[in-house]
Amino acid sequence: MTFNPDADVSDNKVQRRGGGRTAAIAGGGVVGLGAVVVLLISAFTGVDLTGLLGGGTGTSQSQQQGAGPTEGSVQSCNTGTDANNSVDCRVAAVSLVLNDYWSQHVQGYAEPGQVSVDGATSTPCGTASNDVGPFYCPSDQTVYIDPTFFQLLHQQFGAEAGDLAQVYVVAHEYGHHIQNITGTMEKYPNNGTGPTSNGVRTELQADCYAGAFIADMASQKDKNGVAYMKAPTDAQISDALDAAAAVGDDHIQQQSAGYTNPESWTHGSSDQRKKWFATGYKYGLGKCDTFAVATP
Numbered sequence: 001m002t003f004n005p006d007a008d009v010s011d012n013k014v015q016r017r018g019g020g021r022t023a024a025i026a027g028g029g030v031v032g033l034g035a036v037v038v039l040l041i042s043a044f045t046g047v048d049l050t051g052l053l054g055g056g057t058g059t060s061q062s063q064q065q066g067a068g069p070t071e072g073s074v075q076s077c078n079t080g081t082d083a084n085n086s087v088d089c090r091v092a093a094v095s096l097v098l099n100d101y102w103s104q105h106v107q108g109y110a111e112p113g114q115v116s117v118d119g120a121t122s123t124p125c126g127t128a129s130n131d132v133g134p135f136y137c138p139s140d141q142t143v144y145i146d147p148t149f150f151q152l153l154h155q156q157f158g159a160e161a162g163d164l165a166q167v168y169v170v171a172h173e174y175g176h177h178i179q180n181i182t183g184t185m186e187k188y189p190n191n192g193t194g195p196t197s198n199g200v201r202t203e204l205q206a207d208c209y210a211g212a213f214i215a216d217m218a219s220q221k222d223k224n225g226v227a228y229m230k231a232p233t234d235a236q237i238s239d240a241l242d243a244a245a246a247v248g249d250d251h252i253q254q255q256s257a258g259y260t261n262p263e264s265w266t267h268g269s270s271d272q273r274k275k276w277f278a279t280g281y282k283y284g285l286g287k288c289d290t291f292a293v294a295t296p
């Protein structure tokens with residue numbers, strides 16, 4: 001389990017929003033984790049995703065499934081125990097720790113919005129749903145995550161490893177928020193695809209930021225001085241690296257098409273993603289300039 005049971009995570013601000021399960025593809029400008037969801041879903045064909053949603057004990061409208069639009073905060077998310085037990089709460093609690101972390105590293109840091117997607121919800125970047133996977137929408141500075149995606153990660157990587165893989169995904173999306181508010185996205189506009197494109201460099205930097213956060217996450221403390229999270233074990237790091245490799249463009253192409261086409265890469269190869277996650281983890285944020293090297 002990733003969180004210290006006694007940690008106070010009640011200050012989390014994640015909103016739950018959605019209703020219905022209509023699928024649509026997110027539009028332009030969206031910066032997601034990659035096509036991992038395609039891979040995961042193809043690996044779990046036949047799973048009834050709707051059954052994985054919710055599972056709370058409350059009776060409020062925001063907990064109902066398929067009962068029209070929902071709006072509200074994540075339920076029962078006050079302690080590290082809640083975060084360890086509920087994927088909804090874990091995502092919200094990781095966001096809380098990420099905001100603490102980034103406020104220490106970026107002057108004038110402004111928190112992104114974060115929406116826990118219940119089924120599907122419309123955004124300025126298109127519809128957010130489990131079919132699209134987690135993404136950051138620059139125009140409304142909001143991270144969109146459907147927690148059912150994390151259930152898939154758990155199944156793919158196992159309970160313990162899955163917890164850290166979840167942290168990696170949320171931290172990666174926050175990395176895009178940092179790139180947005182610090183001007184990196186504007187400075188290096190998306191200029192096509194391929195292993196050395198700005199788009200791939202942007203994704204690899206978000207991986208590096210995620211690695212740096214994970215290396216430091218156990219030092220972030222709640223208002224009582226209790227560390228929110230436990231330091232990752234070597235086994236968890238190894239699994240997070242596997243998760244990074246699984247979302248590499250070459251791996252996804254090999255799985256779905258049987259060949260790889262580097263020129264079409266948007267997120268980087270498995271080796272690139274592992275390398276930059278590990279760079280952030282070992283050396284910290286100062287070594288995350290993926291735009292400064294000839295070959296990222």
Ligand SMILES: [Zn+2]
Pocket residue numbers: 031032033034172173176203206
């Ligand atoms: Zn991304």
